[in-house]
Amino acid sequence: MDMYDSLNILAEGRQSECAGLVSLIQRWLAEKGFADTGQNPYVLKLIADETIEGDGYAFDTAENGGEIRASRLGGLYAGAGHFLLNAQIHKGRLCPGAKPVISIPRKKVRGMYFATHFHNFYHDAPLDEVLRYVEELALWGYNALSVWFDMHHYTGLDDPEEVAMVGRLRAILQKAQESGMQPCLGVLGNEGFSTTPDAQKAQWKAQNGHSGLPGGHYHVEICPNAPGGMELLLQNREEVFRAFLGIDFKYIWIWPYDQGGCTCEKCAPWGASGFLRTAPRVAELARKHFPECKIILSLWLFGASFEDELGIFAKNFKNEGGYADFILCEPDWRTGKLPVREGEVCGLPVVGFPEISMYGCTPWGGFGANPLPGRIRQLWDECESDMQGGFPYSEGIYEDINKFVISRMYWHGDYDVDAALAEYARAYFGGGVAEVAAGCLSGLEHTLFREVQDPNRIMIKNPGRCKSIYDALSKCDAEMSQKMRASWRWRIVYLRALIDKEASENDFYATPACREAYDELTAIYHAQNANLWVRPPTDDFARLLAEDLKRIIGY
Ligand SMILES: [Zn+2]
Numbered sequence: 001m002d003m004y005d006s007l008n009i010l011a012e013g014r015q016s017e018c019a020g021l022v023s024l025i026q027r028w029l030a031e032k033g034f035a036d037t038g039q040n041p042y043v044l045k046l047i048a049d050e051t052i053e054g055d056g057y058a059f060d061t062a063e064n065g066g067e068i069r070a071s072r073l074g075g076l077y078a079g080a081g082h083f084l085l086n087a088q089i090h091k092g093r094l095c096p097g098a099k100p101v102i103s104i105p106r107k108k109v110r111g112m113y114f115a116t117h118f119h120n121f122y123h124d125a126p127l128d129e130v131l132r133y134v135e136e137l138a139l140w141g142y143n144a145l146s147v148w149f150d151m152h153h154y155t156g157l158d159d160p161e162e163v164a165m166v167g168r169l170r171a172i173l174q175k176a177q178e179s180g181m182q183p184c185l186g187v188l189g190n191e192g193f194s195t196t197p198d199a200q201k202a203q204w205k206a207q208n209g210h211s212g213l214p215g216g217h218y219h220v221e222i223c224p225n226a227p228g229g230m231e232l233l234l235q236n237r238e239e240v241f242r243a244f245l246g247i248d249f250k251y252i253w254i255w256p257y258d259q260g261g262c263t264c265e266k267c268a269p270w271g272a273s274g275f276l277r278t279a280p281r282v283a284e285l286a287r288k289h290f291p292e293c294k295i296i297l298s299l300w301l302f303g304a305s306f307e308d309e310l311g312i313f314a315k316n317f318k319n320e321g322g323y324a325d326f327i328l329c330e331p332d333w334r335t336g337k338l339p340v341r342e343g344e345v346c347g348l349p350v351v352g353f354p355e356i357s358m359y360g361c362t363p364w365g366g367f368g369a370n371p372l373p374g375r376i377r378q379l380w381d382e383c384e385s386d387m388q389g390g391f392p393y394s395e396g397i398y399e400d401i402n403k404f405v406i407s408r409m410y411w412h413g414d415y416d417v418d419a420a421l422a423e424y425a426r427a428y429f430g431g432g433v434a435e436v437a438a439g440c441l442s443g444l445e446h447t448l449f450r451e452v453q454d455p456n457r458i459m460i461k462n463p464g465r466c467k468s469i470y471d472a473l474s475k476c477d478a479e480m481s482q483k484m485r486a487s488w489r490w491r492i493v494y495l496r497a498l499i500d501k502e503a504s505e506n507d508f509y510a511t512p513a514c515r516e517a518y519d520e521l522t523a524i525y526h527a528q529n530a531n532l533w534v535r536p537p538t539d540d541f542a543r544l545l546a547e548d549l550k551r552i553i554g555y
Contacts, residue, residue, distance in 0.1 A: 059079050088426075110142050113353070120396045134176050221259065272317075365399065367499045380414075408423070467501050469501075
């Protein structure tokens with residue numbers, strides 16, 4: 001195997017555009033233990049090549065080096081990902097392993113959605129860590145990044161906290177843009193600031209055909225049919241769009257629910273009536289400020305509280321002026337069925353919103369990594385192959401493995417999830433332990449599912465393999481390089497196995513070792529102030545849960 005002691009990266013004619021990528025490649029390898037001595041170099045060339053289709057890349061080897069060709073910046077990042085994911089570091093030396101390939105992605109929309117709220121990682125981690133994470137996604141071939149600016153807890157655009165949040169989101173979107181990804185923004189059809197006057201507030205009751213309450217609501221959303229409602233709604237929206245001027249949005253999402261909606265007599269059923277009044281107006285504003293953006297209309301939670309909401313929507317939605325470009329939907333969580341398929345609604349293409357964060361385990365990420373390869377495979381088989389791609393829903397870095405597996409699906413169109421786990425384990429944990437570690441990642445899906453019957457005793461539904469997984473990962477831990485072993489990616493996997501093993505041997509009560517692990521996870525996620533749903537279940541979990549349930553039920 002050829003080994004090298006330094007890396008020279010040449011970005012011929014693209015130095016300025018590729019400066020971020022050159023730095024990223026060097027940092028990525030250093031994080032894995034590469035010690036660049038300046039001697040015996042591997043020469044990696046980044047070359048503009050207009051003959052490479054779309055976001056694709058070509059990688060080829062040369063004597064003492066290799067070259068990546070792409071027509072777009074995103075293609076160079078994906079090609080660099082191919083180089084890096086196949087490289088190994090042995091005692092500080094670089095062993096490149098990438099094979100020559102021409103690779104063109106199958107899905108057009110390879111997005112990621114950062115839920116930028118709840119004081120989760122994206123909300124509270126030092127900005128540098130979040131920006132570094134954005135770059136990693138570009139290496140995996142993601143070409144779009146969406147964030148959400150939540151209005152409900154701010155008084156308005158002059159709220160200092162709001163100013164800080166806009167600055168943070170702008171930095172994240174800017175980094176996505178510089179990494180060859182398309183920035184996107186999620187908005188709600190009738191979002192309001194905390195200062196919404198009572199006269200314009202949306203109603204949120206089981207009434208007018210709504211049999212229940214569909215998803216979250218902050219009770220400051222706006223009724224577009226109330227006097228002055230539409231004006232206030234558009235005025236707010238315009239202010240928010242203005243705050244993001246200069247970001248070259250490629251997609252703007254417009255959502256009906258969760259939070260959101262109004263169940264008053266004139267708005268119900270919200271998704272097929274009130275929402276269809278506000279969505280074209282919001283789309284018009286979006287295009288005014290971001291003329292290149294495509295509008296993605298979400299059908300999230302359609303039918304959750306109004307039985308034939310989708311049927312009425314299909315009749316009422318005319319897409320006048322072609323304001324919507326995509327439909328976003330996911331299989332109904334109760335029926336497992338996809339509400340609409342590609343082209344069924346006004347001929348529009350469909351993008352997905354796969355759930356990778358919350359499935360089967362509360363609090364989300366509370367016990368470490370949550371690999372869901374089997375679930376992702378199932379979702380893919382059900383619907384993703386009919387879609388243009390999608391935006392997985394991410395609440396933090398604990399579902400990093402799920403993001404990686406989906407990135408392979410979006411890029412290749414279909415992919416063996418076990419091969420994806422093996423690729424991940426080899427790149428991030430090292431070739432020496434990859435096979436065993438990948439098998440454990442698959443096993444961690446089986447032991448993930450939990451039930452919170454008592455907040456102090458969170459039951460693991462399938463504890464059978466907890467000890468064997470922990471034993472296997474402990475052996476890996478002992479064999480790994482110091483750098484790999486100390487990385488957050490490894491720690492969240494290892495701690496997950498440790499917590500599972502400890503709890504399963506203690507009637508599902510947390511042991512002192514579990515509590516130490518919760519503290520370490522909290523530090524890794526920067527979740528010290530996080531909402532209880534996105535933090536480890538430390539000692540105050542029971543109190544926070546009681547308070548939150550009271551808030552939800554008490555309304
Ligand atoms: Zn209303």
